Amino acid sequence: MSAQPRFKIKVRNLFFSYGENVVLKDLTVDIPDRAITAVVGPSGRGKSTLLTLFNRLWEDIPTARMLGSVQIHLNGSHRDIYHRSCSLSDLRRSVGMVFQTPNPLPMSIYKNICFPLKLAGKSDRKQMMPAVETALRQACLWEEVKNRLREDARSLSGGQQQRLCMARALVLKPEVLLLDEPTSSLDAAATEIIEQLILSLRETCTIVMVSHDMAQVERVADRGLELSDGRVVLK
Amino acid sequence: MRTERLVQRLLGLAAGCSVAVTLLIFGFMVILGLPLATGGTFFRMFTSAWLPHQGVYGIAPMVAGTLSIASLAVVFSVPVSLGCAALISVLGSGPLPALLHRLVRFMTGIPTVVYGFAGIFLLVPLVREWAGRGSGMCILSAALLLGVLIAPTMILFFSDSFASVPRTYLEAAEALGATPVQKLLHVVIPCSWRGLTSGVVLALGRAVGDTLIALMIAGNATAMPGSVLEPARTLTAHIALVVAADFDSLEFRTLFACGIILYLCTTVMVIFTRRIGAAWEQQRW
Numbered sequence: 001m002s003a004q005p006r007f008k009i010k011v012r013n014l015f016f017s018y019g020e021n022v023v024l025k026d027l028t029v030d031i032p033d034r035a036i037t038a039v040v041g042p043s044g045r046g047k048s049t050l051l052t053l054f055n056r057l058w059e060d061i062p063t064a065r066m067l068g069s070v071q072i073h074l075n076g077s078h079r080d081i082y083h084r085s086c087s088l089s090d091l092r093r094s095v096g097m098v099f100q101t102p103n104p105l106p107m108s109i110y111k112n113i114c115f116p117l118k119l120a121g122k123s124d125r126k127q128m129m130p131a132v133e134t135a136l137r138q139a140c141l142w143e144e145v146k147n148r149l150r151e152d153a154r155s156l157s158g159g160q161q162q163r164l165c166m167a168r169a170l171v172l173k174p175e176v177l178l179l180d181e182p183t184s185s186l187d188a189a190a191t192e193i194i195e196q197l198i199l200s201l202r203e204t205c206t207i208v209m210v211s212h213d214m215a216q217v218e219r220v221a222d223r224g225l226e227l228s229d230g231r232v233v234l235k
Numbered sequence: 236m237r238t239e240r241l242v243q244r245l246l247g248l249a250a251g252c253s254v255a256v257t258l259l260i261f262g263f264m265v266i267l268g269l270p271l272a273t274g275g276t277f278f279r280m281f282t283s284a285w286l287p288h289q290g291v292y293g294i295a296p297m298v299a300g301t302l303s304i305a306s307l308a309v310v311f312s313v314p315v316s317l318g319c320a321a322l323i324s325v326l327g328s329g330p331l332p333a334l335l336h337r338l339v340r341f342m343t344g345i346p347t348v349v350y351g352f353a354g355i356f357l358l359v360p361l362v363r364e365w366a367g368r369g370s371g372m373c374i375l376s377a378a379l380l381l382g383v384l385i386a387p388t389m390i391l392f393f394s395d396s397f398a399s400v401p402r403t404y405l406e407a408a409e410a411l412g413a414t415p416v417q418k419l420l421h422v423v424i425p426c427s428w429r430g431l432t433s434g435v436v437l438a439l440g441r442a443v444g445d446t447l448i449a450l451m452i453a454g455n456a457t458a459m460p461g462s463v464l465e466p467a468r469t470l471t472a473h474i475a476l477v478v479a480a481d482f483d484s485l486e487f488r489t490l491f492a493c494g495i496i497l498y499l500c501t502t503v504m505v506i507f508t509r510r511i512g513a514a515w516e517q518q519r520w
Contacts, residue, residue, distance in 0.1 A: 055410060057406075057409060057410060060409075088412070088414075089412040089413070089414055090412070091412075092409070092410060092411060092412035093411070093412040096410070096411075097410040099403075099406065099407075099410075101403070103403040103404065103406065103407040104407075105404055105407055105408070105422065106404070106426060107425075115408075115411065115421070116411040116412065118421070119408075119411055119412055119413050119414075119417050119421070120412065165407075168407075168411070169410075169411070172411070172412075
């Protein structure tokens with residue numbers, strides 16, 4: 001195992017636009033490894049867009065255009081994630097994402113967590129259960145759902161659903177975790193649990209989160225990036 | 236408020252009318268077919284052959300013809316339609332999906348007789364050569380062509396139900412590294428079972444109800460078909476052929492039995508779709 005790099009993600013001279021609307025201009029930023037970086041700023045300044053640049057989720061949007069480079073340290077070396085040799089599926093397995101509103105799939109809790117493993121071609125049933133348990137424990141959900149793994153995931157509360165989505169992202173052991181306002185649809189109690197969870201994950205992966213809530217950023221983040229006029233202001 | 240009630244009544248009246256017409260048609264067929272039942276020939280009709288010169292008016296070969304042609308057509312058409320719908324809603328990129336969608340819509344508007352005509356000139360000779368016997372007018376030819384005819388119905392139904400899969404499910408799968416094919420197999424198809432079954436049953440209904448293709452292509456023999464390379468006559472084609480020649484005889488009366496069978500077929504299929512859809516919705520996962 002090679003030494004951990006200081007910076008996990010390196011963004012260089014990045015321009016991004018939706019049609020005529022330029023969202024990011026000549027953005028250059030480094031995201032530190034094993035730390036929680038919060039992206040803040042007013043709505044519509046490209047915070048969520050910045051996250052989707054790290055797992056290439058923006059590519060299906062027909063009018064979106066990008067220039068510049070994004071390098072992520074994966075499997076021991078920095079790689080240009082937009083290079084032809086970089087497999088999209090592998091990238092997304094190493095760079096997990098959790099969305100603003102919880103999006104469990106319409107299947108059981110167990111199957112939701114198994115789903116990424118199945119996509120990755122891991123179909124050994126004996127290894128499934130331990131992996132599911134580990135991921136659910138990591139997401140602080142195991143105790144609440146261990147007796148109802150076969151129930152529909154949509155029957156969980158909002159906060160539980162969001163932790164389920166975290167567990168689903170964690171089951172693939174990602175190196176980077178992208179969180180797009182993960183608590184914005186949750187109440188105070190659920191938010192606190194998720195914040196604790198985020199802090200506990202700092203040891204295992206690099207976290208980039210978007211947040212509107214400055215108090216939350218101060219509680220959780222190691223570093224804040226503010227997007228202003230398409231560029232970054234360090235906090 | 237008054238217009239509200241007026242509109243409600245008008246719509247109620249319209250709904251009542253359509254129900255009444257449907258029931259009246261059924262009653263009409265039962266009453267006019269009654270002489271068959273009293274004559275004691277009703278049940279024998281379903282098991283015996285069509286030998287009008289001997290006074291035997293069995294419709295068993297027509298029932299067999301209808302079932303084999305319609306089910307074969309669906310068997311041919313489902314994989315093609317599924318692939319086409321997947322290309323339109325999930326797998327295709329660039330201008331292809333939109334183009335395909337427009338083409339399929341256009342196909343629904345082509346008159347059936349044009350398909351039949353093209354089939355006689357293009358498909359029948361091919362089947363004749365391939366089979367090496369007969370005229371080429373057989374169950375296989377009719378089923379292939381009927382498969383093409385019912386495909387647009389299925390494709391539009393399938394692609395609509397694919398498109399109604401919530402965007403958040405697709406996004407979740409994409410963010411977890413699903414390839415387009417995995418997205419189709421693990422998310423889109425499981426989420427659209429209801430639409431898929433409805434599409435298949437509707438297409439089957441169309442295949443059972445279609446008259447012209449069978450009439451032009453299937454050969455219209457009244458003998459019980461022994462293989463897919465033999466000619467056959469469907470219930471609908473039978474009605475069309477007998478009506479053209481006759482209007483008041485026992486032979487003519489058997490048509491009401493054909494009508495009742497077609498009617499019941501459709502009813503059973505509609506009920507089946509509803510039940511299956513509801514059951515799947517409850518215990519899909």
